[in-house]
Amino acid sequence: MGNYYQKEIECASREEIRRIQNEKFLKQFKHAWENVPYYRKKVEDSGVSFDDIKSIDDICKLPFLSKDDLRDAYPYGLLGTDLKNCVRIQSTSGTTGKRVVAFYTKDDVDLWEDCCARAIVAAGGTNEDVCQVCYGYGLFTGGPGLHGGSHKVGCLTLPMSSGNTDRQLQFMTDLNATILCCTPSYAAYLAESIEERGLRDKIKLKAGIFGAEAWSEEMRADIEKRLGIKAYDIYGLTEISGPGVSFGCSEQKGMHINEDHFYAEIINPKTGEVLPMGSEGELVFTSLDKEAFPLIRYRTKDICELSDEKCSCGRSFVRMAKPRGRSDDMLIIKGVNVFPSQIETVLIEQGYPANYQIIVDRVNHTDTIDVNVEMSNDNFSDNLGKINEMEKSLVSALKAMLGIHANVHLVAPRTIERSEGKAVRVIDKRKI
Amino acid sequence: MIRNQLSVFIENRNGQLCEITGILADKGINLEALNIAETVDYGVLRLIVSDEDSAIAALKENDYVISVNPVNMVKVPNVPGGLFSVLKKITAANIGIEYMYSIFGELNGSAQMIMRVADPDLLEKVVSQ
Numbered sequence: 001m002g003n004y005y006q007k008e009i010e011c012a013s014r015e016e017i018r019r020i021q022n023e024k025f026l027k028q029f030k031h032a033w034e035n036v037p038y039y040r041k042k043v044e045d046s047g048v049s050f051d052d053i054k055s056i057d058d059i060c061k062l063p064f065l066s067k068d069d070l071r072d073a074y075p076y077g078l079l080g081t082d083l084k085n086c087v088r089i090q091s092t093s094g095t096t097g098k099r100v101v102a103f104y105t106k107d108d109v110d111l112w113e114d115c116c117a118r119a120i121v122a123a124g125g126t127n128e129d130v131c132q133v134c135y136g137y138g139l140f141t142g143g144p145g146l147h148g149g150s151h152k153v154g155c156l157t158l159p160m161s162s163g164n165t166d167r168q169l170q171f172m173t174d175l176n177a178t179i180l181c182c183t184p185s186y187a188a189y190l191a192e193s194i195e196e197r198g199l200r201d202k203i204k205l206k207a208g209i210f211g212a213e214a215w216s217e218e219m220r221a222d223i224e225k226r227l228g229i230k231a232y233d234i235y236g237l238t239e240i241s242g243p244g245v246s247f248g249c250s251e252q253k254g255m256h257i258n259e260d261h262f263y264a265e266i267i268n269p270k271t272g273e274v275l276p277m278g279s280e281g282e283l284v285f286t287s288l289d290k291e292a293f294p295l296i297r298y299r300t301k302d303i304c305e306l307s308d309e310k311c312s313c314g315r316s317f318v319r320m321a322k323p324r325g326r327s328d329d330m331l332i333i334k335g336v337n338v339f340p341s342q343i344e345t346v347l348i349e350q351g352y353p354a355n356y357q358i359i360v361d362r363v364n365h366t367d368t369i370d371v372n373v374e375m376s377n378d379n380f381s382d383n384l385g386k387i388n389e390m391e392k393s394l395v396s397a398l399k400a401m402l403g404i405h406a407n408v409h410l411v412a413p414r415t416i417e418r419s420e421g422k423a424v425r426v427i428d429k430r431k432i
Numbered sequence: 433m434i435r436n437q438l439s440v441f442i443e444n445r446n447g448q449l450c451e452i453t454g455i456l457a458d459k460g461i462n463l464e465a466l467n468i469a470e471t472v473d474y475g476v477l478r479l480i481v482s483d484e485d486s487a488i489a490a491l492k493e494n495d496y497v498i499s500v501n502p503v504n505m506v507k508v509p510n511v512p513g514g515l516f517s518v519l520k521k522i523t524a525a526n527i528g529i530e531y532m533y534s535i536f537g538e539l540n541g542s543a544q545m546i547m548r549v550a551d552p553d554l555l556e557k558v559v560s561q
Contacts, residue, residue, distance in 0.1 A: 375497045
């Protein structure tokens with residue numbers, strides 16, 4: 001209790017939050033209608049007129065936006081203000097090679113950094129903390145977002161960016177970092193490196209803020225134990241602002257959505273129908289007060305559920321569960337739902353690099369799943385027996401996670417195709 | 433003699449060995465010994481080369497995964513029972529051999545074997561007795 005950055009709004013009544021959302025939404029809809037011709041046309045094409053939208057309850061009448069819209073409208077088509085008012089772009093890695101670019105005005109950056117500050121304070125951050133940011137800086141939102149939030153809280157900010165583990169550990173120990181911000185897989189890697197170098201006694205970390213990739217509760221427990229910290233979730237997406245769209249609190253029972261800035265819905269991914277609170281479905285966000293990039297009903301493709309149960313941390317913001325994976329990523333193999341993120345979790349836990357490819361096929365009417373994993377220097381040995389053992393243990397860990405058998409193939413480094421951003425992880429050869 | 437052995441991860445596909453030997457040939461590196469341990473999907477290529485540092489650099493540059501380990505180069509009399517006489521000593525010293533393979537060419541009437549053991553120094557002492 002008691003760790004709030006903006007207590008008044010974070011702990012506001014549900015009625016007050018709804019009132020703010022309604023007010024901001026109507027303003028935002030008008031803003032997008034008047035300033036984003038691409039959006040206005042999309043709404044008109046769906047048969048909805050401006051006057052049909054009288055309150056936030058009418059939001060379900062509006063069409064969805066998706067990554068395809070962002071690609072079609074690249075780069076300026078969804079811009080809601082003059083470029084002269086914009087001060088920043090951030091970009092996401094695209095799977096088709098075409099990037100998605102999001103724009104920010106000064107106020108947009110400000111509200112985004114507020115959201116990150118709320119996450120840091122929820123993790124126990126104060127102006128006495130030393131916050132080590134090892135998310136990538138640059139086009140990726142991870143570094144800039146947490147960096148800005150850390151400034152707002154008044155932490156001493158270590159703008160490390162990603163990689164260079166030796167330097168990360170040197171600053172972590174020399175400057176007594178207390179809060180670590182990075183991807184969970186990098187946190188696990190840092191923990192391992194700390195153990196290897198015998199630095200555990202020199203680490204002053206108390207909290208970690210981890211996000212930008214799917215991770216399991218098992219991984220959380222493992223990182224917490226090895227680093228001696230409490231691990232907090234953070235969630236976000238560039239299209240909506242970046243990390244801080246939602247954040248974990250001390251209760252670790254889902255992430256509070258910053259509802260004064262972002263309106264969340266859960267829909268049936270097939271029909272688009274809005275589902276009641278507590279149902280699992282695709283998460284859809286509306287940015288309520290962003291000027292430069294006013295996205296309304298943006299489909300995240302993340303599958304999760306929401307809860308409006310009162311949280312014992314005192315916040316009244318609705319919570320979202322950790323996304324299970326992206327709706328377009330889910331595979332059904334032998335009738336079992338499989339998310340590539342589950343396979344990735346196992347690979348990381350077993351010490352393999354996150355370079356992998358999943359090949360699904362149907363042989364004699366039975367689905368097969370093969371996972372190609374790149375060999376790394378860390379896992380390689382001149383002893384074939386040792387490599388075989390590792391391979392076997394990977395097969396059984398995958399079986400434990402997925403409930404079905406997956407064939408594992410170790411392949412040479414850099415033989416799995418790389419792209420500018422996210423690699424093509426899944427090849428489904430099944431002809432059905 | 434203790435030498436550094438280079439182990440290279442190779443996929444079982446046509447042309448893989450040709451590519452590696454090509455990389456080493458380009459750098460003027462000579463192969464002194466070679467051995468492959470294989471499974472269905474992949475193998476471990478073990479090499480003793482004339483110039484380890486350049487070989488490591490050249491292979492790494494081409495994204496090969498390499499492991500470098502000390503191994504013993506053991507002289508074996510090229511006569512019936514030659515290897516037996518060496519192995520007797522090693523067994524008597526209670527040293528286990530993880531794997532071994534023979535070296536190219538012969539030296540003054542002796543064959544040579546490459547042996548991988550947990551403690552190369554100990555093996556060196558034992559075989560030179």
